[in-house]
Every structure is written in C-alpha cells, then in structure tokens.
Amino acid sequence: xxxxxxxxxxxxxxxxxxxxxxxxGLVVSxxxxxxxxxxxxxxxxxxxxxxxxxxxxxxxxxxxLAKTCFEKLEKRFPGSPRVKILEGMKLEAEDKLDEALxxxxxxxxxxxxxxxxxxxxxxVFKAKGQDQQAMETLSKxxxxxYNDAEGWLELSDLYxxxxxxxxxxxxxxxxxxxQPQNHFYHLKFAEILYTSDTSDNITLALKEFCRVVExxxxxxxxxxxxxxxxxxxxxxxxxxx
Amino acid sequence: xxxxxxxxxxxxxxxxxxFHSAYSTYEHLSYLKAVDKIPNYMPIEITVECLVxxxxxxxxxxxxxxxxxxxxxxxxxxxxxxxxxxxxxxxxTFNHRGRLMKCF
Numbered sequence: 001x002x003x004x005x006x007x008x009x010x011x012x013x014x015x016x017x018x019x020x021x022x023x024x025g026l027v028v029s030x031x032x033x034x035x036x037x038x039x040x041x042x043x044x045x046x047x048x049x050x051x052x053x054x055x056x057x058x059x060x061x062x063x064x065l066a067k068t069c070f071e072k073l074e075k076r077f078p079g080s081p082r083v084k085i086l087e088g089m090k091l092e093a094e095d096k097l098d099e100a101l102x103x104x105x106x107x108x109x110x111x112x113x114x115x116x117x118x119x120x121x122x123x124v125f126k127a128k129g130q131d132q133q134a135m136e137t138l139s140k141x142x143x144x145x146y147n148d149a150e151g152w153l154e155l156s157d158l159y160x161x162x163x164x165x166x167x168x169x170x171x172x173x174x175x176x177x178x179q180p181q182n183h184f185y186h187l188k189f190a191e192i193l194y195t196s197d198t199s200d201n202i203t204l205a206l207k208e209f210c211r212v213v214e215x216x217x218x219x220x221x222x223x224x225x226x227x228x229x230x231x232x233x234x235x236x237x238x239x240x241x
Numbered sequence: 242x243x244x245x246x247x248x249x250x251x252x253x254x255x256x257x258x259x260f261h262s263a264y265s266t267y268e269h270l271s272y273l274k275a276v277d278k279i280p281n282y283m284p285i286e287i288t289v290e291c292l293v294x295x296x297x298x299x300x301x302x303x304x305x306x307x308x309x310x311x312x313x314x315x316x317x318x319x320x321x322x323x324x325x326x327x328x329x330x331x332x333x334t335f336n337h338r339g340r341l342m343k344c345f
Contacts, residue, residue, distance in 0.1 A: 021324050022328060092336075120331070183319065
C-alpha cells in the first residue's frame with residue numbers, strides 16, 4: 001500500500017475549507033486518517049480540521065466520528081458560541097429540529113449579531129419543510145447583513161423553488177453589485193431572466209449572456225444561452241411577419 | 242538546470258558583486274582620506290561593477306520568480322467550477338439520504 005500523503009491531505013482539506021465545496025465523503029476519508037495518525041503534524045490547524053470533519057461526518061451519517069470530533073472541540077473550547085452552533089448541527093442531524101432551533105434562539109438572545117446562528121435557523125426551517133418561513137427569516141437577515149453573498153445565493157435558490165423569478169432576479173442583481181467580476185452570477189441572472197420569458201427580460205438576458213462571454217471566454221453555457229436567445233428572436237420575428 | 246535555479250545563482254552572483262563594489266567604494270574613500278585628496282570622483286571600474294551587478298541581480302530575481310500570473314481577477318474566477326462558486330455551506334441541511342448511503 002502506498003504511504004499516506006498527509007501533506008497532500010492537509011492541503012486538500014484546506015482548499016475545501018476555503019472553497020466551501022460539499023465533498024463530505026472525501027473530507028471524511030482524508031480527515032479520519034489524518035486525525036487518527038497525524039494530529040501532531042497539523043499544529044494549530046487541527047481545530048478547523050476537527051470542525052470540518054465533524055460537519056462532513058454529520059453529512060455522511062458517521063455518528064461515531066462526529067462524536068469524537070465534537071468531544072475534542074468541546075474540551076478545548078468550552079462554552080464557545082462556535083462550538084454551540086456545532087452542537088445545534090448535531091441536533092439537526094439527529095432530527096431534533098425544535099431543540100436545535102431553541103439552541104440557536106438562545107445564542108441569538110445573548111448575541112444577536114451571531115451570523116452563523118442566524119443562518120442555521122434558516123437551514124432548520126428548510127429542513128422542516130417550512131420554506132416560506134425560511135424565506136422570511138433569510139430576507140430579514142439580509143436586511144441586516146446585506147453584503148453576505150452566500151445568503152443572497154440561498155435566497156435566490158429558495159425563490160426559484162417557488163418559480164418567483166422576479167424576486168430571484170433581484171437577489172442576483174444584489175450579488176452582481178457585490179461581485180461584478182464573478183461571471184457565474186451574471187450567468188445565473190441571465191438564465192433566470194431567460195426563463196421568466198418576457199421580451200424585455202430576454203433582451204437583458206442576451207446582454208448578460210454576452211457579459212459572461214466577455215468575462216470568461218469560451219464559456220459554453222453562456223454561448224448556448226446566446227444561441228437560445230437567438231432562437232427566441234427568430235421565432236418572434238417570424239410570428240410578427 | 243531549471244530557470245529558477247539559474248535565476249537564484251544569478252541573484253547571488255549579482256548580490257556578491259554589488260557587495261564587492263560597495264566595499265571597493267569604502268576602500269577607495271578611505272584611501273583618498275589617507276592621502277588627503279578631495280573625493281570628487283569615483284573610478285569608472287567601481288561604477289561599472291555596481292551597475293552591472295544591479296542588472297545581474299534584477300535578471301536573476303525575474304528568472305527566479307517563476308512564470309507570471311495574470312493580474313485580473315476574472316482570470317482567477319474563470320478557473321473555478323460552478324461547484325466552487327454556487328455553494329452555500331452555512332445553509333446545508335442534514336436530513337437527506339446521505340445517512341442511508343454511508344457506504345459510498
């Protein structure tokens with residue numbers, strides 16, 4: 001068997017932490033080995049790795065691993081709000097959603113600027129299937145923290161679930177204001193406009209698709225979007241004549 | 242030999258030459274003081290050595306720095322996949338089929 005490449009594993013976990021990708025299987029398989037045999041090599045980075053592996057273990061339903069990670073974190077940081085959030089996530093994974101919600105409310109009562117707790121509340125409403133409530137809570141949260149790109153992205157996804165294209169497009173407009181260089185927001189905005197299907201929106205969608213190609217050459221999805229808009233115009237003019 | 246290694250050795254050579262020219266200047270000035278002359282010019286060898294060493298140093302550093310990266314943020318963003326951008330980890334929920342599909 002090849003020796004375990006622990007430096008590569010540390011690097012991969014770090015990258016995944018930064019990008020926020022949901023690759024729980026990979027994180028658990030690398031993190032389990034890393035935390036078992038190489039805790040000394042991690043130094044101070046061991047705590048974020050414990051947190052990351054804990055969340056991924058919950059995602060995978062690996063309760064034993066989650067428990068060991070949580071115990072380590074709780075012992076090191078007793079009473080920390082960040083660990084409390086993790087405790088709430090554990091309750092969520094055990095399907096004790098009301099208890100989790102109570103815990104988050106408690107954290108928010110003490111410190112109403114706790115961003116993670118506000119976001120987890122939205123996730124609990126989502127898990128309960130109360131999407132309306134989740135949307136209300138999230139928009140209230142975004143009133144206070146309007147520069148949270150992740151929140152706007154989530155809100156647009158929730159709106160799209162209910163085919164509320166106009167509202168979803170508004171969220172994407174906010175995102176474009178926050179990060180005008182990010183081609184993906186332009187792409188999503190264009191696709192929402194194209195889907196909402198009124199001729200004004202189609203013109204704007206074409207503009208946005210072109211903007212994506214400008215920001216990121218050879219973007220196949222955007223090029224295909226331009227093609228679709230062209231079809232739309234072709235049919236539109238044919239029907240007029 | 243790789244460019245980085247060439248660059249590093251050039252950088253060191255340039256640095257040593259620069260150090261040598263500085264030392265020569267010091268020697269020259271102390272010599273002029275000893276023989277009671279006014280230090281109003283520098284010998285051309287020292288000036289040339291100083292200039293040449295600085296250019297060697299610069300070339301060495303440019304070679305050692307490796308390939309340059311584009312400065313615009315759009316090049317960096319163009320490399321990212323949708324999975325990396327369209328992700329909201331703070332809103333992940335855990336009541337999904339992952340628990341039942343542990344083996345994967």
